[in-house]
Amino acid sequence: MLQVRNGAGETLGVLFDRYQTPLFNFYCRLTGNRSLSEDLVQEVFLRILRYRQSYQPGTPFRAWIYQIARNARIDHFRKTRPQTELEPEMLPPVLPTDSAQEQQEAALLNSALMRLPEEKREVLLLSRFQELKCEEIARLVGCEVTTVRVRIHRALQELRQIFRQLERTPAQSRAAGAAQHLPPRRLGNEV
Amino acid sequence: MKCEQIAGLLPDYLQGTVPSEREKQIEEHLAECAECRDDVAIWNKLVLLPTEQPSLASRERFDALLEAYRSGRDDRAITSSTLPRRASFWDTFRWMRSPAGAVAWSMALVILGVFAGSRINTSDSHQQDLAAMHSELTNMRQLVALSMLQEQSASGRLEGVTWTRREGQLDPQVLSALMHTLRYDPSVDVRLAALDALSRHSGQPQVRSSVADALQEQQSPLVQVALIDQLVEWRDSQAAPHLQKLRQDPNLNPTVRQRADWAISKLN
Numbered sequence: 001m002l003q004v005r006n007g008a009g010e011t012l013g014v015l016f017d018r019y020q021t022p023l024f025n026f027y028c029r030l031t032g033n034r035s036l037s038e039d040l041v042q043e044v045f046l047r048i049l050r051y052r053q054s055y056q057p058g059t060p061f062r063a064w065i066y067q068i069a070r071n072a073r074i075d076h077f078r079k080t081r082p083q084t085e086l087e088p089e090m091l092p093p094v095l096p097t098d099s100a101q102e103q104q105e106a107a108l109l110n111s112a113l114m115r116l117p118e119e120k121r122e123v124l125l126l127s128r129f130q131e132l133k134c135e136e137i138a139r140l141v142g143c144e145v146t147t148v149r150v151r152i153h154r155a156l157q158e159l160r161q162i163f164r165q166l167e168r169t170p171a172q173s174r175a176a177g178a179a180q181h182l183p184p185r186r187l188g189n190e191v
Numbered sequence: 192m193k194c195e196q197i198a199g200l201l202p203d204y205l206q207g208t209v210p211s212e213r214e215k216q217i218e219e220h221l222a223e224c225a226e227c228r229d230d231v232a233i234w235n236k237l238v239l240l241p242t243e244q245p246s247l248a249s250r251e252r253f254d255a256l257l258e259a260y261r262s263g264r265d266d267r268a269i270t271s272s273t274l275p276r277r278a279s280f281w282d283t284f285r286w287m288r289s290p291a292g293a294v295a296w297s298m299a300l301v302i303l304g305v306f307a308g309s310r311i312n313t314s315d316s317h318q319q320d321l322a323a324m325h326s327e328l329t330n331m332r333q334l335v336a337l338s339m340l341q342e343q344s345a346s347g348r349l350e351g352v353t354w355t356r357r358e359g360q361l362d363p364q365v366l367s368a369l370m371h372t373l374r375y376d377p378s379v380d381v382r383l384a385a386l387d388a389l390s391r392h393s394g395q396p397q398v399r400s401s402v403a404d405a406l407q408e409q410q411s412p413l414v415q416v417a418l419i420d421q422l423v424e425w426r427d428s429q430a431a432p433h434l435q436k437l438r439q440d441p442n443l444n445p446t447v448r449q450r451a452d453w454a455i456s457k458l459n
Contacts, residue, residue: 016253024245030370038249044381075411152202160233
């Protein structure tokens with residue numbers, strides 16, 4: 001990162017290779033929209049390129065990049081309200097895993113995750129998948145570390161309750177229930 | 192230990208950053224409490240979520256972004272390195288691939304054909320034709336840039352902004368489209384790129400006043416900071432009242448306010 005900061009644009013390519021998939025997955029799980037997630041990843045790297053001088057050497061790069069990622073998403077949704085949160089067809093497809101049961105559980109987890117309120121989903125994703133410590137998340141979202149711990153715990157509890165509830169609901173009525181919750185479909189949700 | 196006490200410790204436990212004496216206490220509680228045990232189970236199950244792969248086009252877009260950024264910077268720095276040549280060579284192929292580029296390209300070929308034909312017939316007017324064709328091509332390039340600035344996708348408009356960088360002198364219409372983009376484009380990236388492109392036309396008074404005016408309308412702190420920096424770079428003393436007005440906004444981002452103060456001190 002120091003090289004990028006000092007102007008070596010080629011090094012940004014290495015960072016892109018390292019971070020594009022985790023960032024893309026972060027956005028996909030947060031927004032449920034692949035093309036928007038790709039746009040946001042591009043925006044993050046453009047911002048890194050433009051604002052690389054603001055990176056403080058010696059501070060964790062991962063925390064810095066997620067700060068940018070968070071701001072990019074906030075800026076985006078300030079203009080366009082999310083339309084796609086619960087649209088199953090926009091959700092990332094579930095890839096085949098080891099067994100049919102695991103595959104089904106992954107699909108249910110995905111649905112449960114998308115039903116969590118966005119703030120809860122975000123802290124859960126940051127702590128579970130983006131390898132950020134509670135202290136780093138606290139700096140990122142601008143609150144006390146104890147608050148972050150409580151938020152993660154509550155998010156996990158809520159996810160568990162939704163997941164167990166979905167597990168008990170037969171697939172057909174689940175689909176019908178989800179359809180009732182869906183916001184009206186709007187096209188042209190491009191950046 | 193009760194569930195409420197666990198709440199503050201569980202996240203660190205799950206991330207493996209809890210001290211070992213606490214770990215033991217948590218595990219004792221988990222052995223007794225089915226709900227908390229289930230929370231841990233769900234946390235572990237999250238590993239089942241598949242890792243999505245971004246499309247291959249994503250890397251291409253990133254490379255295009257890097258090239259556009261480099262060529263933009265190199266144009267400004269006028270360095271003697273090989274980068275500008277590489278960038279313009281690459282750009283030639285990129286615009287040919289885009290639909291607007293294809294139209295321009297085929298029209299250029301038609302003009303070339305007409306020119307070749309007229310050259311055979313009237314070789315005397317060679318110089319005149321060449322000048323006419325040159326101006327025709329310049330107009331057409333600006334027309335392409337203009338049409339791309341109105342594209343639906345952010346990346347299309349970004350490409351349009353990059354196009355305008357090729358021209359030393361911009362048509363008033365293109366210039367005004369760029370100024371419009373700077374103020375009203377929904378994408379932060381496109382607005383930033385438009386500012387970059389406009390920064391090369393500081394000789395035009397309307398560009399300077401448009402940048403100063405844009406300051407009041409921007410909501411994105413990133414764009415606000417970029418605009419302030421640009422005004423300082425131009426040493427535009429007329430921008431000071433705009434900056435004063437901006438910093439009085441009670442909802443202004445603290446970083447932007449700090450930057451505006453710095454800019455005011457620089458400009459005075």
